Amino acid sequence: MALDKLTGEHSALFIRSEQLFDVARRKSLWYMAFGIACCAIEGLMHASGPRFDFDRMGVFFRASPRQADVMIVAGTVNWKMAPTVRRLYDEMPEPKWVVAMGACACTGGPFREYPNVMMGVDKIVPVDVYIPGCPPRPESVQYGFIVLMDKIKAKTEERLAAARHDGR
Amino acid sequence: MTAAKGVLQRAAVAASVETVESLGAVCRVSAADARKALVALRDSDISLGFLVDYFGIDTGEAVDIVYHLRSFARDEELFVKAAHDYGSVLTSVWDIFPAALMPERETAELFGLTLAGHPNPKRLLTTDGCPAYLLKSLEVRGADEVRNRAAQHVDPTALDRTVSSLAESVAQEPGSASGKTPLPVAEPGAAPLGLVRIPSGVDVENSEHLILNMGPQHPSTHGVLRLILELDGEEIVSGEAVIGYLHRGIEKLAESRRYSAVATLLDRADYVSGIHSELAFALATEKIAGIEVPRRASYLRCLLGELNRIASHITWYGPMGLDSGAMGQFLYTFRDREALLDILEDITGQRMMFNYVRPGGVLNDITTTAEAKIRTFLDDFAIHVEENAELLMGNEIFQARTQGVGVFDRKQALGFGLTGACLRGSGVDWDIRRDRPYAAYSELEFDVPVAEQGDVYARCQVRLEEMRQSARMIRQCIDGLPEGEHTAKVAKVLRPPVGESYAAVESPRGELGVHLVADGTDLPYRMRYRPPALYALQAGEALLPGLLIADAVVLMGSMDLILGEVDR
Secondary structure (H helix, E strand, O other): OHHHHHHOOOOOOOOOHHHHHHHHHHHOOEEEOOEOOHHHHHHHHHOOOOOOOHHHHOOEEEOOHHHOOEEEEEOOOEOOOHHHHHHHHHHOOOOOEEEEEHHHHHHOHHHOOOOOEOOOHHHOOOOOEEEOOOOOOHHHHHHHHHHHHHHHHHHHHHHHHHHHHOOO | OHHHHHHHHHOOOOEEEEEEOOOEEEEEEEHHHHHHHHHHHHHOOOOOOEEEEEEEEEOOOOEEEEEEEEEOOOOEEEEEEEEEOOOOEEEOOOOOOHHHHHHHHHHHHHHOOEEEOOOOOOOOOOOOOOOOOOOOOOOOOOHHHHHHHHHHHOOOOHHHHHHHHHHHHHHOOOOOOOOOOOOHHHOOOOOOOOOOOOOOOOOOOOOOOEEEEEOOOOOOOOOOOEEEEEEEOOEEEEEEEEOOOOOOOHHHHHHHOOOOOHHHHHHHHOOOOHHHHHHHHHHHHHHHHOOOOOHHHHHHHHHHHHHHHHHHHHHHHHHHHHHOOOHHHHHHHHHHHHHHHHHHHHHHOOOOOOOOEEOOEEOOOOOHHHHHHHHHHHHHHHHHHHHHHHHHHOOHHHHHHHOOOOOOOHHHHHHOOOOOHHHHOOOOOOOHHHHOOOOOHHHOOOOOOOOOOOOHHHHHHHHHHHHHHHHHHHHHHHHOOOOOOOEOOOOOOOOOOOEEEEEEEEEOOEEEEEEEEEOOOOOEEEEEEEOHHHHHHHHHHHHOOOOEHHHHHHHHHHOOOOHHHHHO
């Protein structure tokens, strides 16, 4: 039994490199300090502030897209902003994730009738997690990140299962 | 009013002056005479030398351009209106009032007018693909079609092209109408209120200047502000602020919302101090509809307004530390902001988007738990604010970086339309809460801090002192909260009579005004939001030449810009 724990498939000794990276990715989701509108105050400033303390989840802000894993689209994206959002996404190294925070980033929110506003940021970048709310509370953002962590884990397990199936 | 008429007669301008109920004196001139009238009004003995706001109203036949003038000396206001036909040429008045620089571009763009005589007549808020005249039609007609057209025009390389076209236009000879000429402030003597560029000591002959693009994603621009800087070494030769990355049509959408629902949009305009924008709109509506507000509601408005002011100043103070390299300050201030948001949530039900101040009063009465929370907060804050003052303002490095940097003298501050702490930091003693009291401010005791130096440090001092004064007012509101109803009896669907009004409040960023035109229906006909941060931004932009990059960051930080409000 004890030997199993040591040498089994998910043991510390024989952990696969994907699994190792997966743990590392999950536990250090660095987001890009890229606030667009109101949501930035709640999702970036308050969430990393003293009460909600994003750091304890390994989530920390980076000023450059080159060092970031996650882009939190926190606010309304309009057609003037759209090329920049896409460009910042392209500048981030793989693997990368996008969190659409708030009603505006999800659907256009209260401003969706205005022609200059884009109806959801998923028109230009692939979104992994949608966080509803106007603006969402910092707790919601943290829950969104937990969902994202689960998603990363599930993706790796899927990949591993596929590899086992191939007989590798 | 008669004085204005006399001045215009002497200047041989055909004008009709009348008093509009709930608005004040309105002077109507022809489009051709507008410049002449403005010069006469500015230079005459009634000295209407402060341009409060500049915007357009679509009347159905033409666009009324409104010049809102104020005289601080005589405490008078005058609205000058000039009707411009659709598609006509809008003659710039930036050399008379430098404050008109950005509002002019915005008005020309949103009403589809051509701007003439402007140093930088480019589009301000939207990209080239997006249609102009967004504000012109009375409904959001054919939104989908317009959206598709805009989508087709979005091009990922747009950013590169803008920068390269700027580089080209910089190389162009100044004075050509089409290209970008240096900002008026770069030419000494050109503008009566212009700034004089500091002579460059590091410029080597024929050395190439570098174009640096700061933003829209930049940690120090507080949102989606973009600064295009032309650098000679580390010194800024010329700079341009590009805005519009958060333009989401709040003024336009307000025309399709009922009076009780407009506050939802206004909360999101100045998202750090929602109560103030709501209050300005509620006051403007009440002026037209003639609603009497209960005393308790006025006190609650003051109470929430001051709580929100502290929350807003804190959101500026912490990041101001971040900008100048002090990380710790941010964490200390956000400790207080959390306590404040708890209180605001307790009373209004939301942390940021309150929708609390309604025409006629406020949404609900103060809760029993909130009062105790406020008292605890005030006791803590009295200690914390002194800590904060020591920590950042008392820091020698911070002082060295801010004292003598970004100086506006009195004349420049007034010329660029600065209001609020920026104006008081330049030695102009003007606070709407004291000089044009609204809500219950006439019954509260407070001091208006004024600093003379006009630099970044002076603005910081003023805001810090404002926080202490706000705490003082909150205590008075809590202790002297009168009994009674929290709202007047107002119809569920409010239909104010035909009319026009202007109401201004002292928001944390300055004079936040709402100019409202009602047409008797349940929807506003036109809602103009005077954004104090836009005027602060253009003043900051004008000050860029001659500064170092690091100073530009501190300067822009000290203007307390909220881009949601700048772009609307």
